[in-house]
Amino acid sequence: MRTADPITVFKPLLFAAGLLPAAWLAYRALIGRLGVNPVETIEHHTGDWALYFLLITLAITPLRRLTGYGAIVRLRRMLGLFCFFYATLHFSAWLVFDHFFDVMEMAKDIRKRPYVTVGFSAFVLLIPLALTSTNGMVKRLGGGRWKRLHSLVYVVGTLVILHYLWLVKKDTYYPILYGVILVALLALRAPLFQRPRRKPAPTAAATLPAAATIGD
Amino acid sequence: MLIRRPQEIPSSEITERSVCLRRREFLSRSIDAGLTAAALGAFGGLAAPSVLAGEKLPGVAKSAYVTDEELTPYESATTYNNFYEFGTAKEDPSLYAKELKTRPWSVTVEGECARPGTYALEDFLKPHALEERVYRLRCVEAWSMVIPWVGFPLGDAIKRFEPTGNAKYVEFTTLLDPEQMPGQRRPVLDWPYVEGLRMDEAMHPLTLLAVGMYGEVLPNQNGAPLRLVVPWKYGFKSIKSIVKLRFTEEQPGSTWNRTAPDEYGFYSNVNPERDHPRWSQARERRIGEFLKRPTLPFNGYADQVASLYTGMDLVNKYF
Numbered sequence: 001m002r003t004a005d006p007i008t009v010f011k012p013l014l015f016a017a018g019l020l021p022a023a024w025l026a027y028r029a030l031i032g033r034l035g036v037n038p039v040e041t042i043e044h045h046t047g048d049w050a051l052y053f054l055l056i057t058l059a060i061t062p063l064r065r066l067t068g069y070g071a072i073v074r075l076r077r078m079l080g081l082f083c084f085f086y087a088t089l090h091f092s093a094w095l096v097f098d099h100f101f102d103v104m105e106m107a108k109d110i111r112k113r114p115y116v117t118v119g120f121s122a123f124v125l126l127i128p129l130a131l132t133s134t135n136g137m138v139k140r141l142g143g144g145r146w147k148r149l150h151s152l153v154y155v156v157g158t159l160v161i162l163h164y165l166w167l168v169k170k171d172t173y174y175p176i177l178y179g180v181i182l183v184a185l186l187a188l189r190a191p192l193f194q195r196p197r198r199k200p201a202p203t204a205a206a207t208l209p210a211a212a213t214i215g216d
Numbered sequence: 217m218l219i220r221r222p223q224e225i226p227s228s229e230i231t232e233r234s235v236c237l238r239r240r241e242f243l244s245r246s247i248d249a250g251l252t253a254a255a256l257g258a259f260g261g262l263a264a265p266s267v268l269a270g271e272k273l274p275g276v277a278k279s280a281y282v283t284d285e286e287l288t289p290y291e292s293a294t295t296y297n298n299f300y301e302f303g304t305a306k307e308d309p310s311l312y313a314k315e316l317k318t319r320p321w322s323v324t325v326e327g328e329c330a331r332p333g334t335y336a337l338e339d340f341l342k343p344h345a346l347e348e349r350v351y352r353l354r355c356v357e358a359w360s361m362v363i364p365w366v367g368f369p370l371g372d373a374i375k376r377f378e379p380t381g382n383a384k385y386v387e388f389t390t391l392l393d394p395e396q397m398p399g400q401r402r403p404v405l406d407w408p409y410v411e412g413l414r415m416d417e418a419m420h421p422l423t424l425l426a427v428g429m430y431g432e433v434l435p436n437q438n439g440a441p442l443r444l445v446v447p448w449k450y451g452f453k454s455i456k457s458i459v460k461l462r463f464t465e466e467q468p469g470s471t472w473n474r475t476a477p478d479e480y481g482f483y484s485n486v487n488p489e490r491d492h493p494r495w496s497q498a499r500e501r502r503i504g505e506f507l508k509r510p511t512l513p514f515n516g517y518a519d520q521v522a523s524l525y526t527g528m529d530l531v532n533k534y535f
Contacts, residue, residue: 035296036292036306039506097506097507113496170300171404
């Protein structure tokens with residue numbers, strides 16, 4: 001019998017952990033502890049966690065290359081979907097609390113406010129990535145096309161940082177901090193930082209699900 | 217095994233829920249009698265050697281300048297603040313302003329006036345009777361509150377210093393002290409914070425110098441010991457913890473205006489027609505409400521102040 005590999009054990013734990021920020025928010029809402037400006041708390045909290053999950057997702061590839069631990073890539077889809085999950089909550093809060101489903105007002109906001117324009121674009125671009133995250137879609141698209149489509153995530157990352165940078169009044173500490181992290185994560189993909197490619201051990205490749213073998 | 221149920225608590229021992237929820241009010245009422253007696257000897261308690269934030273201000277007259285809108289809860293108004301001297305997060309001022317020493321405090325008056333000088337706060341305040349005014353506060357970030365301030369008209373103070381004919385503006389300066397104000401250790405803004413008003417704005421009866429709110433001495437995070445309140449302008453014009461007044465002939469600086477001239481004008485009157493370049497000013501979120509409400513011209517004080525700006529283009533030029 002095979003011993004359970006660490007990723008298989010870790011994955012459900014990660015799933016539970018990914019839900020914690022949402023659970024924490026729901027709990028605070030339930031006990032009426034969302035602070036003085038609850039809408040702002042909801043919008044900041046969900047936006048922050050969408051960004052964190054985006055950066056964590058983008059950290060997987062460099063981590064794999066630096067450590068040579070290939071199996072870690074099997075966490076990437078779930079992390080990416082958590083980013084989408086929090087982005088959806090973030091978008092919904094804006095939809096409901098800032099505009100209360102007023103489509104005209106939202107359209108005006110998107111057209112007129114650069115930080116809304118880029119934030120909204122980032123969310124829209126995440127949708128095809130989430131929709132094509134299933135094994136079936138990877139197969140249907142084929143590895144090359146799937147990979148090209150999913151390189152949109154770099155565009156999303158850039159838009160999200162701009163969104164953050166343009167919405168703060170003056171103190172740009174955090175947007176710049178996350179911007180630097182994003183640039184670092186993208187830079188680590190440069191050939192300079194890559195280990196010479198090794199041939200994957202045939203047994204390991206055989207156990208990887210289709211989605212996990214795709215990618216860089 | 218026999219487990220005894222705890223004895224019922226007699227209902228006479230149970231504090232009424234409403235009282236429990238208002239315990240600070242309850243506490244302050246309980247000691248009010250003693251405190252008032254102790255403080256009344258001096259001017260409004262403010263001249264007492266140790267004035268603590270939250271101390272009840274006795275002898276505050278009601279005024280006609282009120283709104284019947286629901287007051288923002290004290291808790292909200294004192295924990296959700298923009299006071300970058302103590303940090304840029306909303307809760308920072310309530311966390312870090314405790315250290316600020318508001319006594320001794322002095323206010324320097326200089327520039328185009330007959331009676332410049334440095335006045336101990338007690339002397340600065342002494343001639344003025346305190347009154348309560350309930351004003352709307354509209355932040356440039358599109359949220360708003362309703363706050364009962366305690367203070368006196370800035371105009372009354374200005375008259376005492378006898379500004380000359382050259383005095384066209386008043387400039388205000390906040391304390392500069394990175395030791396006490398940790399936010400000033402980072403160059404987020406060009407410290408010290410300065411603000412300015414045109415003379416007619418400064419002399420307008422709505423313009424208030426506040427020393428208290430909710431019937432109590434100003435908490436440090438709300439700008440103790442002395443702050444400006446200009447209810448028809450965005451909140452950042454209402455400068456906090458003032459140490460200097462200067463009468464000038466030229467339009468003085470204004471920190472936010474200097475920081476981003478296209479985003480924050482010198483006048484910064486609340487104006488739903490003039491959007492912030494990055495966000496709309498047409499609506500605001502009243503703290504305590506979920507959906508936004510329309511923003512009123514001059515924050516609802518148009519009847520009183522719109523005439524100050526007759527003929528001025530408040531959207532494109534004098535925003």
